[in-house]
Amino acid sequence: MDNDSFILTDQIIFDPKPEAVPYQYRLSYKIALTCLILGMACGKGGCSLSKLHLISVSMYSEKEMKNLLNYVNRKPDTYLVLRYDPTINKTVDFMLVENILFQQGNGLFRLTKSGRKFLNKIKKDKELLKNEKDFLNQLSNGLTEDLIESIKKSLLG
Numbered sequence: 001m002d003n004d005s006f007i008l009t010d011q012i013i014f015d016p017k018p019e020a021v022p023y024q025y026r027l028s029y030k031i032a033l034t035c036l037i038l039g040m041a042c043g044k045g046g047c048s049l050s051k052l053h054l055i056s057v058s059m060y061s062e063k064e065m066k067n068l069l070n071y072v073n074r075k076p077d078t079y080l081v082l083r084y085d086p087t088i089n090k091t092v093d094f095m096l097v098e099n100i101l102f103q104q105g106n107g108l109f110r111l112t113k114s115g116r117k118f119l120n121k122i123k124k125d126k127e128l129l130k131n132e133k134d135f136l137n138q139l140s141n142g143l144t145e146d147l148i149e150s151i152k153k154s155l156l157g
Helices: 027-040 049-058 062-072 086-097 113-124 130-139 145-156
Strands: 101-103 109-111
Touching (some): 027 049, 027 086, 027 101, 027 109, 049 062, 049 086, 049 145
Antiparallel strands (some): 101 109
């Protein structure tokens, strides 16, 4: 028996195997996506953590992306559910430590100089994160912080 195996009982041996991590949970993807969101959908003023969550979570499916665009464009009978993904918080923490982004005095996040350089590299590659870039181009600055605040207030009642 190799060193990585664990004997749980006389009959059960646990032998861990590497598992593929879905791309949307990989730190490298989350960092690149967060840079794109900050650079393409947050304007010069920065981006709240709630906005990062709303955009990131909506990018998990075509249906959710379309729903967010419909909501921003004020299509009738469109509503949003503000969901929080703990991997986004961890990504932001990592990006803060690595000096890819910083938090302003007003609480909004912005890319640092090195974050902007990374963003420019991602944007130059026309095939890299193409669907994400297309979506963020459509979204642009349509999802404002005021709209985020109104969504949060409507959820609180």
